Amino acid sequence: xxxxxxxxxxxxxxxxxxxxxxxxxxxxxxxxxxxxxxxxxxxxxxxxxxxxxxxxxxxxxxxxxxxxxxxxxxxxxxxxxxxxxxxxxxxxxxxxxxxxxxxxxxxxxxxxxxxxxxxxxxxxxxxxxxxxxxxxxxxxxxxxxxxxxxxxxxxxxxxxxxxxxxxxxxxxxxxxxxxxxxxxxxxxxxxxxxxxxxxxxxxxxxxxxxxxxxxxxxx
Amino acid sequence: xxxxxxxxxxxxxxxxxxxxxxxxxxxxxxxxxxxxxxxxxxxxxxxxxxxxxxxxxxxxxxxxxxxxxxxxxxxxxxxxxxxxxxxxxxxxxxxxxxxxxxxxxxxxxxxxxxxxxxxxxxxxxxxxxxxxxxxxxxxxxxxxxxxxxxxxxxxxxxxxxxxxx
Numbered sequence: 001x002x003x004x005x006x007x008x009x010x011x012x013x014x015x016x017x018x019x020x021x022x023x024x025x026x027x028x029x030x031x032x033x034x035x036x037x038x039x040x041x042x043x044x045x046x047x048x049x050x051x052x053x054x055x056x057x058x059x060x061x062x063x064x065x066x067x068x069x070x071x072x073x074x075x076x077x078x079x080x081x082x083x084x085x086x087x088x089x090x091x092x093x094x095x096x097x098x099x100x101x102x103x104x105x106x107x108x109x110x111x112x113x114x115x116x117x118x119x120x121x122x123x124x125x126x127x128x129x130x131x132x133x134x135x136x137x138x139x140x141x142x143x144x145x146x147x148x149x150x151x152x153x154x155x156x157x158x159x160x161x162x163x164x165x166x167x168x169x170x171x172x173x174x175x176x177x178x179x180x181x182x183x184x185x186x187x188x189x190x191x192x193x194x195x196x197x198x199x200x201x202x203x204x205x206x207x208x209x210x211x212x213x214x215x216x217x218x219x
Numbered sequence: 220x221x222x223x224x225x226x227x228x229x230x231x232x233x234x235x236x237x238x239x240x241x242x243x244x245x246x247x248x249x250x251x252x253x254x255x256x257x258x259x260x261x262x263x264x265x266x267x268x269x270x271x272x273x274x275x276x277x278x279x280x281x282x283x284x285x286x287x288x289x290x291x292x293x294x295x296x297x298x299x300x301x302x303x304x305x306x307x308x309x310x311x312x313x314x315x316x317x318x319x320x321x322x323x324x325x326x327x328x329x330x331x332x333x334x335x336x337x338x339x340x341x342x343x344x345x346x347x348x349x350x351x352x353x354x355x356x357x358x359x360x361x362x363x364x365x366x367x368x369x370x371x372x373x374x375x376x377x378x379x380x381x382x383x384x
Contacts, residue, residue, distance in 0.1 A: 046247075053251055057294065067295035075294065077257040078250035085247070 028213045036100035043093040050086040060184035062177050065140035090132055097128050109212040117205040124198050127191055134187040149175055265289055265383045271306055274377045279308045282332045307350060318366040318379060319352045325359040
């Protein structure tokens with residue numbers, strides 16, 4: 001019965017060939033360091049899901065941002081768990097993505113023909129860090145407020161156009177409701193959309209070229 | 220293959236992945252459902268007496284509109300919700316009153332008293348009720364709700380008991 005349904009679907013969707021191309025690829029000898037990319041992807045999906053759940057209650061307004069998070073933590077069932085996963089998952093994701101980059105660098109996996117995979121990966125690291133930076137403001141507590149004051153000030157120290165960059169980031173010269181709103185928009189729409197696009201290219205390139213062989217002693 | 224005691228490596232990996240995936244999915248999925256439906260599980264109960272005004276100032280046989288506001292804490296915000304109704308005095312007696320809710324029993328709009336035709340009209344779907352709240356025309360399934368618990372205090376104020384759980 002299930003076999004028949006599966007065959008009917010497979011004939012039309014090509015499930016078997018998708019499975020072969022994505023999950024059943026030939027790999028060089030297994031190594032735990034090669035799982036960090038998948039771990040990053042898993043964390044991204046986890047952050048996406050918990051993030052979507054947080055928006056059910058979170059309000060990106062200076063009046064209510066802090067109170068709505070207090071409500072998530074104390075008033076909603078398992079709110080502490082959903083927010084806790086999102087909070088710690090964010091730190092873990094930056095860490096894992098960074099170690100993933102170190103591994104690729106140390107094993108020289110960025111060399112021909114994988115230069116583009118590396119470049120896209122650099123983009124992924126940057127966007128991941130921006131995700132962390134924009135998300136940090138959203139609780140709208142003292143730590144968030146001053147961290148963003150300092151962070152945007154750093155961006156503002158660029159010669160000549162610094163002042164302009166600062167105003168674009170903050171939506172004006174000072175930190176305000178506009179800053180919170182645009183950081184929220186960046187955090188839940190703009191940056192995730194960029195991440196999804198870059199991840200798609202990154203995964204396509206990995207499937208096209210396969211994993212790199214770990215270097216031997218002689219290499 | 221699964222089922223025989225010689226499970227091969229690929230099937231073992233598939234099975235383990237599926238099992239770990241299920242555990243992770245369930246340990247996040249079940250709390251996630253609780254998280255989403257959490258506000259629906261909270262009981263907001265109202266139990267208060269509201270004053271409508273001096274009983275002697277309420278005219279006889281004519282719906283006397285009143286409204287009141289209850290403040291509720293919903294999540295991180297206090298929300299004021301307005302309610303209203305009509306007091307109809309049948310006679311001078313203190314307990315000869317009909318107190319109707321102004322919430323239409325069809326889909327919750329507010330009914331208004333039409334002096335010319337002596338009916339309550341609901342503007343949403345053109346329902347009409349008579350002065351006792353009985354349905355005259357339109358889609359409502361039952362007469363207007365009534366407040367049955369009321370009293371008159373020492374100063375002559377009519378108080379209505381608002382209760383909802």
